[in-house]
Amino acid sequence: xxxxxxxxxxxxxxxxxxxxxxxxxxxxxxxxxxxxxxxxxxxxxxxxxxxxxxxxxxxxxxxxxxxxxxxxxxxxxxxxxxxxxxxxxxxxxxxxxxxxxxxxxxxxxxxxxxxxxxxxxxxxxxxxxxxxxxxxxxxxxxxxxxxxxxxxxxxxxxxxxxxxxxxxxxxxxxxxxxxxxxxxxxxxxxxxxxxxxxxxxxxxxxxxxxxxxxxxxxxxxxxxxxxxxxxxxxxxxxxxxxxxxxxxxxxxxxxxxxxxxxxxxxxxxxxxxxxxxxxxxxxxxxxxxxxxxxxxxxxxxxxxxxxxxxxxxxxxxxxxxxxxxxxxxxxxxxxxxxxxxxxxxxxxxxxxxxxxxxxxxxxxxxxxxxxxxxxxxxxxxxxxxxxxxxxxxxxxxxxxxxxxxxxxxxxxxxxxxxxxxxxxxxxxxxxxxxxxxxxxxxxxxxxxxxxxxxxxxxxxxxxxxxxxxxxxxxxxxxxxxxxxxxxxxxxxxxxxxxxxxxx
Amino acid sequence: xxxxxxxxxxxxxxxxxxxxxxxxxxxxxxxxxxxxxxxxxxxxxxxxxxxxxxxxxxxxxxxxxxxxxxxxxxxxxxxxxxxxxxxxxxxxxxxxxxxxxxxxxxxxxxxxxxxxxxxxxxxxxxxxxxxxxxxxxxxxxxxxxxxxxxxxxxxxxxxxxxxxxxxxxxxxxxxxxxxxxxxxxxxxxxxxxxxxxxxxxxxxxxxxxxxxxxxxxxxxxxxxxxxxxxxxxxxxxxxxxxxxxxxxxxxxxxxxxxxxxxxxxxxxxxxxxxxxxxxxxxxxxxxxxxxxxxxxxxxxxxxxxxxxxxxxxxxxxxxxxxxx
Ligand SMILES: [Fe+2]
Ligand SMILES: [Fe+2]
Numbered sequence: 001x002x003x004x005x006x007x008x009x010x011x012x013x014x015x016x017x018x019x020x021x022x023x024x025x026x027x028x029x030x031x032x033x034x035x036x037x038x039x040x041x042x043x044x045x046x047x048x049x050x051x052x053x054x055x056x057x058x059x060x061x062x063x064x065x066x067x068x069x070x071x072x073x074x075x076x077x078x079x080x081x082x083x084x085x086x087x088x089x090x091x092x093x094x095x096x097x098x099x100x101x102x103x104x105x106x107x108x109x110x111x112x113x114x115x116x117x118x119x120x121x122x123x124x125x126x127x128x129x130x131x132x133x134x135x136x137x138x139x140x141x142x143x144x145x146x147x148x149x150x151x152x153x154x155x156x157x158x159x160x161x162x163x164x165x166x167x168x169x170x171x172x173x174x175x176x177x178x179x180x181x182x183x184x185x186x187x188x189x190x191x192x193x194x195x196x197x198x199x200x201x202x203x204x205x206x207x208x209x210x211x212x213x214x215x216x217x218x219x220x221x222x223x224x225x226x227x228x229x230x231x232x233x234x235x236x237x238x239x240x241x242x243x244x245x246x247x248x249x250x251x252x253x254x255x256x257x258x259x260x261x262x263x264x265x266x267x268x269x270x271x272x273x274x275x276x277x278x279x280x281x282x283x284x285x286x287x288x289x290x291x292x293x294x295x296x297x298x299x300x301x302x303x304x305x306x307x308x309x310x311x312x313x314x315x316x317x318x319x320x321x322x323x324x325x326x327x328x329x330x331x332x333x334x335x336x337x338x339x340x341x342x343x344x345x346x347x348x349x350x351x352x353x354x355x356x357x358x359x360x361x362x363x364x365x366x367x368x369x370x371x372x373x374x375x376x377x378x379x380x381x382x383x384x385x386x387x388x389x390x391x392x393x394x395x396x397x398x399x400x401x402x403x404x405x406x407x408x409x410x411x412x413x414x415x416x417x418x419x420x421x422x423x424x425x426x427x428x429x430x431x432x433x434x435x436x437x438x439x440x441x442x443x444x445x446x447x448x449x450x451x452x453x454x455x456x457x458x459x460x461x462x463x464x465x466x467x468x469x470x471x472x473x474x475x476x477x478x479x480x481x482x483x484x485x486x487x488x489x490x491x492x493x494x495x496x497x498x499x500x501x502x503x
Numbered sequence: 504x505x506x507x508x509x510x511x512x513x514x515x516x517x518x519x520x521x522x523x524x525x526x527x528x529x530x531x532x533x534x535x536x537x538x539x540x541x542x543x544x545x546x547x548x549x550x551x552x553x554x555x556x557x558x559x560x561x562x563x564x565x566x567x568x569x570x571x572x573x574x575x576x577x578x579x580x581x582x583x584x585x586x587x588x589x590x591x592x593x594x595x596x597x598x599x600x601x602x603x604x605x606x607x608x609x610x611x612x613x614x615x616x617x618x619x620x621x622x623x624x625x626x627x628x629x630x631x632x633x634x635x636x637x638x639x640x641x642x643x644x645x646x647x648x649x650x651x652x653x654x655x656x657x658x659x660x661x662x663x664x665x666x667x668x669x670x671x672x673x674x675x676x677x678x679x680x681x682x683x684x685x686x687x688x689x690x691x692x693x694x695x696x697x698x699x700x701x702x703x704x705x706x707x708x709x710x711x712x713x714x715x716x717x718x719x720x721x722x723x724x725x726x727x728x729x730x731x732x733x734x735x736x737x738x739x740x741x742x743x744x745x746x747x748x749x750x751x752x753x754x755x756x757x758x759x760x761x762x763x764x765x766x767x768x769x770x771x772x773x774x775x776x777x778x779x780x781x782x783x784x785x786x787x788x789x790x791x792x793x794x795x796x797x798x799x800x801x802x803x804x805x806x807x808x809x810x811x812x813x814x815x816x817x818x819x820x821x822x823x824x825x826x827x
Contacts, residue, residue, distance in 0.1 A: 002603045004676055012671035012687060016634040018695055022708040032554055055661070055668040056595040063588040070585070105536045105650065108657060115641040115660065121634075128637060128664050131644075131657055136584045139532035146531050150512050159516040162538040173538070173548035181539075182547050182555035446550030476510030 006054050013054065016121045017041050034117040035186030037250055047120030047244060051236045058129050062136070062230075069226040073144060073219045081217055082148050087482040088280040088347035089215050090152070095280075095344045096208065097145045097158035099172050099272055105138025106162075110180035110188050114237065117185035120244070123237055130193075130234035137227050144223055153476045157343035166471040167341060167393075167450050168271060171401035175264045178443065186241055187257055194238030195261035198305055201231045203297035204273055207287070211277065214285035239309065246310050258306070259314040260436045266320060267327075267400035267433070269294075274328020275335060278358065279349030280482070289361040291324050299324075316432045323430075325362055329369045330405035337376075338390050339479040340464065341471060347482035350377070351490055368409035380488045381495060391464060396449045398426040399433035421445055529581035535574050536650035540564070558714075563646045568717025568786075570779050573649040578768045587658055591665065598669060598757050602676070605750045611680040618746040619677065623684040625742075625807060626751065627674040628693040628700060629735055630667045635707035636731060637663035639723045646716045655768045662761040669754060699807035702800030703731065709796065721789045724769050729825055730797040732762045733818035734804045738811050745810040766825065797822065 020028045025041060053061075082090065111131035115124050145158035161169050179191035205228035212221035245254045277290040288296070299321070306313060314320070336346045350358075350373045358365040379387040394403040395416070404427065406414025417428040421441055428434040437444050453459055459470040468478065513520040518535055539546035539559060546559040582590075605611075614622075637660050644656030678686035685692075694700050710727045713719040740755030776782045798819055805815035 002606045003599065004602075004672060009668075009672045009675040012630070012674055013668050015691070016631060016667070018631055018691055018704075020708050021695075022705040023712050027712050028708060055665050056592075056599060059588045059592040059595055063592040066585045066588060102536055102538060106538070109645040109653070112641040112645040112657065112660070116638045116645070124634075124638070125664060128641070128660055131641070132584065132587075132661055135654065135657060138536060139584050142532045143528065146515070149516065150514050153510050153512045156513070156517050159518065163541060170548060177547035177549055182549055182553060443549055443553055446552055447545075447548065474510050475507050 044119035091344040098161035101141035102162040108134035133230040189238040191261035197235035199302035210287040271331040275332035345482040397429035566717035619681040628690040631694040633667040702803035729822040
């Protein structure tokens, strides 16, 4: 045998802990950056990553993956898939790239935090590869949309979104900054890799890839499923860390981190992925409903991951299961109504056929969300377009930074969950959001939501125009109905038919 | 809003559109990617006084090493993720090809037992040293104020894992031929106790606890890493060639190709840093502060190296050639 088998030397490559003597262990691994769990270096040396990969394997496999994804892009570059795509599908891409691309790049630094500060040598090497992965995801998801910037100004937001105070981006940053950019190494491994990547990125990338393939967008389908193969490796960084925490009597601390991250991920998905899957993706290309995807990827799979790990379901699991029926419908209604404030053109997604699909997937949709849309549709059909636009901002939650919503219709239940903390009144969209805040109020208390900023006079003039200026979004970028209200023709025709019948 | 001008699509990202030059793939995917410089009060979208926000305010944006626009930094090699893997997969194919060929020729059996003892003491413990470079590069990367600077460090972090991996591989392979040298067993002991390594361990433990970005990027890249490159790669490779260990000589040569790339971005970085008045003196003061520790490390290590006369002097001279 001329070359060694990888497992003959793998353990040596991850035997890298030593006892520092020129500085103390706490100086080399400051608890605030390494994880304040009061566990010494030796406790972390049993860390055993389930997905093992060596450096030479990594560069080889990744080179091959890139060759695949980039060659599909090159081959399809002249196919005019983008130009010919349904406007709803273009909106899917715009929302995805803007909210995701530079967040992925930021995740490289979260991985680098684990690399530098984890006391577990195996985690340090896996995070080295994870860091590289996230550079890949950031760079690819900038390179691929860049092809389209010269055709559509909104595509500029694939880059620009993270630099703005656009409301959805404030929410996205608040979540990602909370779980990955401002935490210690071990908390990153629990909150980013275990809680977020295991279930949610799987769902975003595989779920969306399924829809993309249905929609004929093979470049995008290939890109994001290729990304997911990396995620499914580095998502496994957190599991062994959780095992060590639990074995050392730190289950409660671990559980709390999981619960906070999972809830934040759910809220972000309810505004980003829910509308994409249930409203923007053309009906004929929808693989499953958002709720079905959630049930498959989060409820079934993640539930199993939690219990396998010896953790409990979050205390709010019943609330979460209930929200799966509602929250994203409200987020869609909100982001559609406030469409000038988003960098994509939301598809209303409420033709009679689409409503039938929604009613089938979400029994009761017509009596609740449908009633709001009826009013909206009437205004469009009547030509009262000014009534279809907002004049000011909605109230937003001081935790997830998203609008505070209720379910409309007969059981209208909008409710604010307030909290007085150090003399300031905070508002939350749910009991769980308030609970998250209370777990570590100092992380969040000094932050101002976009509504707090508005009330503080930081947004001038105090109207939609001032808000758009503050969000750095201008005509040419501002969203409007994806199909230019063409879908309203069906309702106009229906009304004519009804009128004729009544006459 | 009807009288307002409607923004038109541009040829590239709006932040690059003002430049006349067509952006390269590198420009498109590497520049201005960090978003923590939006709000000087709160780098991250949480309470401004949060520990990590203070950390970045102090160590990244509060460093004394100033430049009006660090985001203008460009890696002269324009390495992006895709090309990094193309390049390093090729390099790894070469290195593992060497491992394969030399194994077939029973290279290790031809080595002198005394040299094998030297390897156990002066070569295989280097995986700890390379790992400290991996960690230090990861830190400087995560606190760098420009993504183009960050990326150079993350690729350097990966290169350090590469060197570490080669070392682990050879440690195991050598242990199959030389069973009584403690190979694969005693590396930590040498790293923690042997006089040859204590200078480097002291240097790296201290470098790893420099939190200020400006001082950290200078000390890691202008002082500590060049000391490692020159002593533990170049001079060790030389000693190997004089002891019939052609394989180790070729291996360190291959690793020194990474070093050459690191030095190209470093030269671009120092040139850029010197554009700001006061930085030259500041960098000089950091060099003066840290050079004695690096020299001590080189001296301790090189004095143990057999058959390389003036190893320490040569290594020290080479590290000073990086100056400006
Ligand atoms: Fe990723
Ligand atoms: Fe990831």
